[in-house]
Amino acid sequence: MSFAEHAIIWHVYPLGALDAPIRPEAPAPLTHRLPNLINWLDYVVELGCNALLLGPVFASLSHGYDTQDFYRIDPRLGTEEDMDALLQAASKRGIGVLFDGVFNHVSTTSQYAELTTGSSFEGHDILAELDHHNPAVVELVIDVMNHWxxxxxxxxxxxxxxxxxxxxxxxVLPRVREKHPDAWIVGEMIHGDYAEYVNASGIDSVTEYELWKAIWSSIKERNFFELEWTLGRHNEFLETFVPQTFIGNHDVTRIATQIGQSNAILAAAILFTVGGVPSIYYGDEQGFTGIKEENIAGDDAIRPPLPAELSPLGEWIENIYKALIALRRQHPWLYQARTEILDIANETLTYKSTGIEGEELTVHLDLEAVSVRISQGDEELFHYSA
Incomplete structure (x- = not known):
């Protein structure tokens, strides 16, 4: 069984979650923040998750995507020893840790300057694109991936x-897999031909932005026909690979802000009842809010510090997430489930998810009533109504 087949991911942006200074005016002093993340591992397990996806953890100057050194933990987060302790604590709890590999670009002031093309990435002056046609870049990325x-x-x-x-x-990947055949590799694909990229690259999975968009947009616009079309595409993807599915991440407006907390429960129900490797962005399971904006501090609101203590206001959402994750755990075949639309109108949708050995669940969503019902035959497995 592969890592991905049973993975339910809790996705954290460490610099924000651990309240590190994102844009320090001078080099930030070494601060041991990673041990605070160890304190959240039991919470991760209690949710029902068994994978921790960390945003950038390598030495950088600002938001983490401007890497200075691929072999050094960002001093704003701590030391290598702190990271070793986190990895050991996670392993002890059965949690697999995924790192964010920013191998497209580096800081313009990094030690890797001679390995770049000289072009800035997407107009960001502080980011220089690595030259992926340079054999030295191939060797660097293989070495970094294997090192960690x-x-x-x-x-x-x-x-x-x-x-x-x-x-x-x-x-790169055949030489990584020689040493680490079980490593799971997921690529960030905001646009492009998912299946073609998987086939040509050899990666295991991609981030399914198409499904993310269709879930919140169909609920917000009260038009389930958008989701119907995308679920058809989703079934096609599953013929080639199993996507990483999500309704929130470090780059998008929070789902509770986009469609409201009650509707966000419907979105979560979809996430956990269709095929894929589901990922929860930290705080979505508490109803965190935040708007992504296009300015220098535009990500700050969606990458907030984890509180010293969770507010009881989010407890009802957390309990619903636990129930949905438990349902997913009880039906592991959902990992590769195909989805068939049984009944559809603008504001109501009924679909059936079917496993490769014929297992079935039926999901009924109603936007007018703000309700979702999940059943198996005549047995109701989950029900939520606002």
Missing amino acids: LDRGIAGWRLDAVYAIDPEFWAQ
């Missing part, structure tokens, strides 16, 4: 793979 897999991580999220020729990964 040797240290105990379970896999990698590859940042901005949509901007990298898949042939680059076709050179």
Whole structure:
């Protein structure tokens, strides 16, 4: 059984979650923040999750995506020893840790300057694109990936793979898999041909932005026909690979802000009853809110510090998430489930998810009533109504 088949991910942006200074005016002093994340691991397990996806953890100057050193933990988070302790504590609890591999670009002031093309990435002056046609870049990425897999991580999220020729990964990944055949590799694909990229690159999965968009948009616009179309595409993807599915991440407006907390429960119900490797962005299971904006501090609201103590206001949402995750755990075949639309109108949708051995669940969503019902035959497994 692969890591992904039973993975339910809790996704954290460490610099924000641990309240590190994102844009320090001078180099930030070494601060041991990673031990605070160890304190959240029992919470992760209680939710029902068994994977921890960490946003950037390597030495950088600001938001983490401007890497200075791939082999050094960001001093704003702590030391290598702090990371070793986190990995050991996670392993003890059966939690696999995924790192964010920012291998498309680096800081313009990093030690890797001679390995860049000289072009800035997507107009960001502080980010220089790595030259993926340079054999030295191939060797660097292989070495970095193996270095941290040797240290105990379970896999990698590859940042901005949509901007990298898949042939680059076709050179890198066989040599990573020689040493780490079980490592799970997921690529960030905001746009592009998902299945073609998976086939050409050899990565295991991609972030399914199409499904993310269709889930919140169909609820917000009260038009389930958008979701119907996308679930048809989703079934096609499952013929080639199993996508990483999500309703929130570190780059998008919080789901509770986008459609409201009650509607966000409907979105979560969809997430946990269709095929995929589901990912929860930290705080979504508490109803956190936040708007993504297009300015220098535009991500701050969606990447907040984890509180010293959770507010009781989010407890009802947490309990619903636990119930949905438990349902997912009881039906592990949902990992590769195909979805068939049984009945559809603008504001109501009934679909059936079917496993490869014929297992079935039926999901009924009603936007007018703000309700969702999940059943198996005549047995109701889950019900929520606002």
